[in-house]
Amino acid sequence: MIRTLLATIALALWQTAALAQTNHQHVSGSACGEAVLRCASKVTPAFAPDGTLWLAWLAGGQVSVASSKDGGQTLSAPVAVTKLPLNLDTGPDARPKIAIDRNGGIAVAFAIFKDKAFNGQVFATRSADGGKSFAEPRPITSSSESQRFETIGVDADGSVFAAWLDKRNRIRAQQSGRKYEGAGLFFASSKDGGATYAEARLASDNTCECCRLGLAFAGPGRPVVVFRNIFEGGVRDHAVVSFADPATAGEVRRVSNDDWRIAACPHHGPSLSISAAGTYHVTWYSNGKARKGLFYARSQDEGRTFSEPLALGRPDRNPARPYVLAGPRGTVMVWKEFDGERTAVNVTISHDEGRSWTKPVAVATTKDTSDHPLLVSDGHKAYLSWMTKADGYRLVPVGDEP
Amino acid sequence: MKRRLLAAIFLLGSLVAAPGADTTSDFKLKPFGRGSWQEVLRAHAGRPTLVHFWGATCGPCKVELPLLGKFMKEHAGIEVVTISADLVPDLPGATRAMLEKAGLRPAENWIFSDGFVERLRFEIDPTWQGDIPRTLLIERDGTITTIEGSAEIPVLEQWSTRQRAAPK
Structure with a gap:
């Protein structure tokens, strides 16, 4: 209780401290x-x-939310999730998270840098009045050790599942003189629509500490998380963990053997989507000895085995930030390519559960910096969601090709 | 209990005053923008140079930076350039403080100052996706060896020794 109170006070104070920045x-x-x-x-x-399309964004040191009934053309008046500017985690793979339950309840999560050493803290909140207001953000866990790279998703029963990277076990190990690589993959569930979360549990120790997580559901009560793991010898390759239920993490299974042995922050996490047929679709970046670039693989046995990785994009155009969505009209992948002046988002589609893919086509370009390309579905169509500095926010229908 | 809580609140108040504090304001970082990479290469042409890309929010960088500071002190013949390539914007205060603490203030220190980081990285190495730390060892003839991730100091020492032996 006191920890929560202190964290809330710290959040309020940080809001003031972040103003100048x-x-x-x-x-x-x-x-x-x-x-x-x-x-x-x-x-x-x-x-x-x-x-209704809902957007959560980071701007002016705040997290804001607004909705659109016309595909992003016009927006409702933004609602501030955080009331004053914060020292928000704006790292390359960080972003605010938003998930909406079947009754229109809106769960939001985000991370801040809480100290000079850039230790993170994850906060969560929810709106129970259709996005008109949000509860005061609360820490997702009572632990005071660094947390970042949260992800949230609404389960079939309306509970919210959250996973994040957490350094509490690293601190414990260091205090007892043991070496600890990376961070821990922790998780928790919320039964009140994302306002408060149950006690955090560990899914896996020694994950890479600076890449986004991918989250999807294999069925009701069966979340699946893909993450950059640290395998034996400091190899930062990808792994998937399928949960038997939202409180029980399964074993860590390797997605691919890229052999990227590196002590660094790649800042470049994976993406996961699971089709109605149960196929796991995973896409990721590696710079390993075995393969370099963007890759896609699928699993039809709940992550026990994955297909041979398929390379994406033109190697001479620095393909980056892949994202996959098993949508209503096929499975879609997007990624960025850069030719030295211009960034393009390329799209490819599969209509056979990822066995074959269409020739990639560029669906949007920009001449300045841009956010990662994301995919989102309204149950009928898939859309590219892409924020660009020069051209603003874009929502582009994708996946209509035969 | 109440007293402990009040003390903790006071402590938190002190902590949050810290991020903006910067005691190294006379320590300038060079803004790294479009064309800066060619400037770096031109300025150090013909001399063995170590270029280190890092970032204040990168865990492995925090471990490596003081080792590089020590390396620089012990290898006067190697020119050391650091470039903060962190993608969290606006961290000059933290960047200066970490360089200072690591003994790297005398190095040539840059910080990414253009939000279009894809273009900055493309000018340096079109295949670099932004992972840090990353060290480039540039020989007198311009040959560049890239070390991805944390560099091992014995490897840097061996490279330095070879540079001393190489014809000038």
Whole structure:
């Protein structure tokens, strides 16, 4: 209780401390310094069951949320999730998370840097009034050790499943004189729509500490998380963990053997989507000895085995930030390519559960910095969701090709 | 209990005052923008140079930076350039503080100052996706060896020894 109170007080104080920094943040990643969508460096989409598009974004040192009934053309008045500017985690693979339950309840999670050493803290909140207001954000866990790279998803029963990277076991190990590589993959569930979470549990120790996680559900109560793991010898290759239920993590299974032995922060995490047929679709980046670049693989046995990795993109155009979505009209993948002047988002589609893919086509370009390309579905169509500094926010239908 | 809580609140208040504090304001970082990479290469042409890409929020970088500071002190013949390539914007205060603490203030220190980081990285190495730390060892003839991830100091020492032996 006291920890939660202290963390809340710390959040409030940080809001003040972050004010000065916020005015300068637009210099690097965003078009301007206010809290509006046009100034956002990171935008995360989610469709509500009624077809309303919801966006959560980072801008002006705040997390804001707004909705659109016309595919992003016009937005509702933004609602501030955080009331004052914060020292938000704006790292390359960080972003605010938003998930919407079947009753229109909105769960949001985000991370801040809580100290000079860039230790993170994950906060969560929810709106129970259709996005008109959000509860005061609360720490997702009572632990005070660094947490970052949270992900959230709504389960079939309306509970919210969260996973994140957490350094509590690293600190414990160091205190007892043991070496500990990376961070731990922790998880928790919320039975109140994302306002509060049950006690955090460990899914796996020694994961890479600076890459986003991928989350999807294999069925009701069966979350699956893909992450960059640290395998024997410091090899930072990808792994998947399938949960038997939201409180029971399964074993860690390797997605691919890329042999990327590196003591570094790749800042470049994977993406996971699971089709109605139960196929796991995973896409990721590696710079390993065995393979370099972007790759895709699928599993039809709940992650026990994966197909031979398929390379994506033109190697001479620095393909980056892959994302996959098993959508209503096939499985879609997007990624960025850069030719020295211009960034393009390429799309490829599979209509046979990932066995074959269409020739990639560029569906959007920009001439300045941009957010990662994301995919989102309204249950009928898949869309590319992409924030760009020069051209603003874009929602582009994809996956209509035969 | 109440007293402990109040003390903790006071402590938190002190902590949050810290991030903006910067005691190294006379220590300037060079802004790294479009064209800066060619500037670096031109300025150090013909001399063995170690270029280190790092970032204040990168865990392995925090471990490596003081080792590089020591390396620089002990290898006067090697020119050391650091470039903060962290993608969290606006960290000059933290960057200066970490360089200072690591003994790297006398090095030539840059910080990414253009938000279009893809283009900055493309100018340096079109295949670099932004992972840090990353060290480039540049020989007198311009040959570049890239070390991805944390560099091992014995490897840097061996390279330094070879540079001393190489014809000038």
